[in-house]
Amino acid sequence: MHIKQLESLAHALARSGVLCLRFTCRAVNFLYRTRAYSAVVDYLKTHERYAPNSLFLGGRSMGARTAVAVCKLMCDKQKDAVQGVLCLSFPMNVPGKPQTHVERSRDLLALSQTPVLFVSGTADNMCEQNLLQSSMHAMKSPSAVHWVKDANHGLAVRGRTEELVLEEVNPQIIAWVLQHK
Numbered sequence: 231m232h233i234k235q236l237e238s239l240a241h242a243l244a245r246s247g248v249l250c251l252r253f254t255c256r257a258v259n260f261l262y263r264t265r266a267y268s269a270v271v272d273y274l275k276t277h278e279r280y281a282p283n284s285l286f287l288g289g290r291s292m293g294a295r296t297a298v299a300v301c302k303l304m305c306d307k308q309k310d311a312v313q314g315v316l317c318l319s320f321p322m323n324v325p326g327k328p329q330t331h332v333e334r335s336r337d338l339l340a341l342s343q344t345p346v347l348f349v350s351g352t353a354d355n356m357c358e359q360n361l362l363q364s365s366m367h368a369m370k371s372p373s374a375v376h377w378v379k380d381a382n383h384g385l386a387v388r389g390r391t392e393e394l395v396l397e398e399v400n401p402q403i404i405a406w407v408l409q410h411k
Contacts, residue, residue: 237252238400248411255293258292260299284411286316287312289316302337305341319349319357325355331358339370348366349375349378351378351381354382355383374406
């Protein structure tokens with residue numbers, strides 16, 4: 231939960247007037263994470279005081295895959311349930327195994343209209359640029375990507391502080407959210 235990127239983004243979103251709920255699921259099991267994420271979203275949507283009138287889902291790495299899976303489940307029930315999905319460091323493939331992108335892109339390809347924003351590093355060994363670009367081209371949903379030059383899977387860039395990278399990334403995300411709100 232205390233990942234600096236996510237804390238920084240939550241604060242930046244809040245300063246822009248966007249309520250941001252963060253939570254963590256320590257389990258590594260993808261199906262368990264999806265059920266837990268779905269339960270949190272279902273609770274939020276029925277909460278008397280905080281029920282959102284627009285909903286964006288997001289995550290980092292495996293959390294991004296989970297957010298896409300939850301979006302698919304929600305949109306299967308109600309077409310416009312989610313206004314957008316934010317995928318930070320989406321793990322498109324297992325390092326050295328590009329063929330794993332087929333399984334990992336399945337839920338992305340199943341989305342039909344929900345906009346998706348990817349934020350990934352050009353040196354991310356878990357998100358080969360050509361595989362992400364190919365999946366984006368095949369998606370029915372509108373998608374965009376912000377590539378962080380020379381960033382790895384953690385969006386770290388040699389020679390740049392984390393704060394400088396976040397100063398680049400956060401405004402991109404906020405502008406995208408506000409555009410699709």
